[in-house]
Amino acid sequence: MKHVLESVESQFETFQILNEDGEIVNKEEMPDLSDDDLKELMRRMVYTRILDQRSIALNRQGRLGFYAPTAGQEASQLGSQFALEKEDFLLPAYRDVPQLIWQGLPLYQAFLFSRGHFHGNQFPDEMNALSPQIIIGAQYTQAAGVALGIKKRGKKAVAVTYTGDGGTSQGDFYEGINFAGAYSAPAIFFVQNNYFAISVPVEKQTAAKTLAQKSVAAGIEGIQVDGMDVLAVYAATKHARERAINGEGPTLIETLTYRYGPHTMAGDDPTRYRTDDLDNEWEKKDPIVRLRKFLEEKNLWSEEEENKVIEQAKDEIKQAIKKADEQPKQTVTNLIENMFAELPINLKEQLEEYKEKESK
Template sequence: MSKAVSEVRAEQIQTLSILAPDGSVVNEEAMPKLSDEQLRELMRKMVFTRVWDQRAISLNRQGRLGFYAPVAGQEASMIGSQSALVKEDFILPSYRDIPQIVWHGLPLYQAFLYSRGHQHGGQIPEGVNVLMPQIIIGAQIIQCAGVAMGFKKRNKKNVAITYIGDGGTSQGDFYEGLNYAGAFQLPAIFVVQNNRYAISTPIEKQTKSRTLADKAVAAGIVGVQVDGMDILAVYKAVSEAAERGRNGEGPTLIEALTYRFGPHTMAGDDPTRYRTTEEATEWEQKDPLTRFRKFLEKKGLWTEADENRVIEEAKAAVAEAIKQADETAKMTVPQLIDTMFETTPAHLEEQKAEFLAKEGK
């Protein structure tokens, strides 16, 4: 009996990996050309992000932060991909992808304001090429294709990159966006952060596809699977995808095999109800920070003093950012109404007047 097409294709998908969990190099040929300083900067960003994530979780529990989706475990896929871009490239994040847009230029205090639902959190500074996180699952995929089309029409040598979880690949918008990008050979990069669970639903119950990278086949685009706990492998995969996009060779779908150590969000999810202790322990041994730290230590590029310095830097930055967010004037309903439309409808003008009257203005 002949093999099904999906089985044949799955055999062709090879997971790109450069570092083993112990920090040793397993694929020297794939090693990206990075200076010692660039390697140290990748580690700095990951350590900073891990500390920031821990502080954000505490702030959420204290009621000082609103909606928050923890990122611990996914730093390599986030930082590795963002670091492979240039400032003029465009990032379209999902709700977990705050680190990428902050490292791309969004001030941290505005990220905190976004979490609180404050409008200023979404007022992106001039020259920062990001959109605010998309809450609608999959909508960012179509938007990414649109931004990439804009780059192509303007003959810009830039790429648009977007992110989605494994569960999001079951959305119709996901397929529509990939199909459009493939049909027009757009400079787009679609990163699927496969952390194995769509909230509590395991990937095995979401799709029959052997790999999520296989989903690129129907769109006629390049599909790549990468070890998402290996920052160098992620950097390499995204760098090559960006090069293809800049050269007019079309979009790329990258499946990053990763794992979130914490809950889906801080809104009541309890991962112990659907994940085993054994599974969590297995993935924690693949911690992207531990892996890269060991690699750098062997090269004499990272010390405990370096780590502690970044930890203190991150704590201070988070403290200053939350202070700045606290000092930002609270929004009012009339302000929200004023910014919704170019010309405010009469019924909203009436509502605004009612609120102003209550405020004695």
């Protein structure tokens, strides 16, 4: 039995295309991306890093509510989203707001979501997505159901969902991948392994050497990817999407990544469970630095271009938070009216009570 396990684990080697020095180390797997595509990926990652910095500042000022930092995970998040099509369906976790934004969610609504305002969850009609899931792992079972619905409707699309390494310790994780595998549903399940969940090291969560190998038990394809390598994440996602829409079933993708900030801004202190040496080691793998080196070597990127993106991001964030501030304040009656299609008697009574209070 030991030899069987070792044989399985040995097959899950980390897939990489672009190394830490910005060099292509896997030419045969280099995705078919134009120079403009490569620059757009860089632009989105730089923009998202600035968005993260400004969101942290806005949170500290009391102008945002719940916020989970994203710095360090841009390649995993945006490389995967870049491989999707508009008809695909996103089921994000709470750290995955950047994917929603690049899939079509207006920035001001992302800010309203953070504040708990109902309009932050009223996505554009043409956007296929659910609101970020707060319950750990619940989006996996939802994604399996959405993927089955896509299949039954005969659509050439996929359901894509994300969780962290901690999510793989939840029952919903296995139930989701097992259901999708049993019905060969077109789903892509991401595990963004940043090694600590909220604070528990991944080696204390599981005896498995990789999280990708958990796909074996569900009978689906799995791959471990360098999550700081945007080209590898894109290529793996593109492959998984093609398999799914061709009826070959779901894929589990583990991206090895790192969040530079705390788990959330709600009081987590990563210095209590992570060392400076570890932080420094992962900063050398920064996905933005890595792609920047690659593009500069190809004369496709410059400091001037990057500064333009930074200024654009700052300006658009400023305008978005202003628009969020201008939205009507959420009321108790809003909450009651949005809770049910048809109100039960007790809430009808409360609705009238609060309407009277709010009219004064």
